[in-house]
Amino acid sequence: MLDDASRPHRRTALVAHELGKYNIDIAALSETRFSGEDSLTEVGKGYTFFWKGLPEDTRRLHRVGFAVRTKLLRNIPESPQGISERLMTWRIPLAKGRFATLISAYAPTLVADDGLKDAFYEVLDSILSKTPSSDKIILMGDFNARVGTDNLLWQGIIGKHGIGNSNSNGLRLLSLCAEHQLIITNTIFQLKNKHKTSWMHPRSKHWHLLDYIITRQQDQHDVSKTQAMRGAECWTDHRLIRSKFQLKIRLQSPDALASYRWKLYEGLSTPQASNPCSNTLNIERAWANLSSAIHTAASESLGLAKKHHQDWFDSNSAEIQHLLEAKHKAYTSHISNPQSSSLLSRWKAIRAETQRQLRTMENEWWLKKAHEIQAFADSNNTHAFYQAVKSLYGPQRHAISPNQNAHSREKHNDSAGITMRNNP
Template identity: 40%
Template sequence: MARYKVDIAALSETRFAEQGQLEVGIGYTFFWSGQPKAGLRDASVAFAIRNDIVGRLSCLPQSSNDRLMSLRLPLRGDQFATIIRAYAPPMTSSDAATEKFYEDLHALLATVLKEDKLIVLGDFNARVGTDHATWQGVLSPHGLGSCNDNGILLLRTCAEHCLLMTKTFIRLPMWQKATWVHPRSRHLHLLDYVLVQRRDKQDVLVTKAIPGADGWMDQRLVMSQMRLRLQPHRRPQGKRPPGKFNTVLLNVPAHHLHFSNELANLPVADADTSVENRWCHLRYTIQFTALDVLGHARRQHQDWFDDYAAINALLVEKNQLNKVYVDLPTAANKTAFYRSHHLVQQRLREMQNAWMTRKAEEIQGYADRNKWKNVFAATKAVYGPPVKGATPLLSADERMLLIEKTQILTGWAEHFQSVLNQLSTTPNAAIDRLPEV
């Protein structure tokens, strides 16, 4: 996976029992979901996720059963992508097992938030054919083979949830399109699919089958490269919501006295008015006075790029030379543009190093004077808020993987409760041996 630069891999037939995780020191963490230990392990699905991505997860992968598993991947801000791993029963399975799988899949798809991007990585054991006219928006002319019963169920599911099969929308040679070869007839079939929502069709760069580590096998690795396009947050229309007040100024005696005097000099609401009117008057008085005396707090996060006005002049000059070179691509214009480009890079490195050195000296000065509050405040201003993620944790009986933050906190509380709050019993003989004071 590292050789193919895979970020998240969806696996099937792992044969692991129950639920769990495994980190084997290769840069990936495996999360799996399977049957109980006493059951038949004919399925079991799993995710293999890069460790740096695991650290940013707010919630660990969730298991539905031994054939379905989901992962909610944070993208930017409050935007997420929900990734589902599906492994459908083969054609030799009973109709009841197949219907049960698609019922569970429908239920899982219904839980995905409308705002999330949806990616389904599935070994559906289904042939969907090439009838793109009937399944418009789900299938394209670049399909493969004929359609079977599992394919009809998959196509209906995609149509109901506005999903499309990415591989059929890309023209590929046969060896990059087929994912499975029949062991006897050696016919090529397309059984594995990457499904996305129709609105996210432009996010998919390519979805293709590639040779595995052992060369051509009956099953091939399917890789999908995506560039997720995130919708920018719409600016709120109308009045801008108020920010936080600069309450740090209240630590200064002069500002504290001025704020108190301003509040004391303001008129008080009549006692005859209702409680609601008196509360509104008090709230408005305090907010208006705080805005007038304290003002709004400034952004705490600092960046070296924002502290140098000279950067703008360098970038303007470089952009002008770039425009001249694009309009008239001569050797002289190219030389001038690259000279300016190298100069900007050099100056930016110098500015960044100088800013970091100055900030380090400032923080060290606070530490030398034992002003630890200023040390933490300056460090937070440089690095910004910490990135929070969920740390994997097993339950006390080591049978269940805790994935929700509340469950993880409760698990840690139970652990320390059992470790620290132990009742100790001291025998009388030991007490008698204590020397008398």
């Protein structure tokens, strides 16, 4: 875990950049350090963040949340439900009338008080027990637990490809999974250890698996792969864990879907699109026709997103992209040769310089906008003044007003919680 001083000011945009790079649709987050229960949208990066934390005047150490592609929210009617600063749930509709309950969790550490651990697992057990049996469950989080490799003792819960030894926190997690017939997907795929482990002990320098993505045993066929993404770098000491699920979110607008299908059919029924491909040139022409038909059908039936706001992060997108690429290249060199002190120093220096330049860009952008707005005010150009003020937004924040349903009316005990570190 890194202290606040080493974290960039606008880390939501940087995290969104990494999530987009790894094609993540929904990510569970931990230790967000945000206060209260709220959300914000990184318009330029295309992600919306939801979180649950403690009040503003309270020391905030944990906090859980979700990050989701903003375009998916139109098909998800319910907002995430904050249970505590360690637990957040989200019920999303799937195709064919099914639902999936997502749980973002951050468990107490190994040295935490047993009472805190008991309270956390009691709340998590209550959430799992109240989840409809027809729902798919995707439990994601930093569990601060090692589950080991004993797949014979924990058959159906641990696969044949676990890693390391178990500890007391791991036994708590395994017992919970056994009670609710869950399987730890990190252990069912044959991968090199460097693609399994998620956290390095600061003193021993040994890598361990502490972050898990867990689902029902009966639904493990939905998972095509779960692995640690070594190249992701989001100012955290844990690696991003990515899992690929074969799930489809239900579209909420049948009319728009029908319109899209019809317009796509019309686009593909043209002579240019229906001609057979007999050579490479025709294949390229057919692909151009297909992509054009899809884009036209989608824009006509679903519409295009309109963006009228301004943000310093988006205005400096090209330069920021260059900085992040340099940082990523230095990080990749470091992890390819972790014993090299020069590569480690170089990566830290570039990361610090990236943060410094980001702050400089932000200050210069706001200073320029301030002069621009002041000029409108001095010239009594009221319309331009208010338009300029309204266009400045940064990440858009919205208060969460969760919809109540039959499964969320009962109050949950807020004495414990759990979350996931930037994990999809």
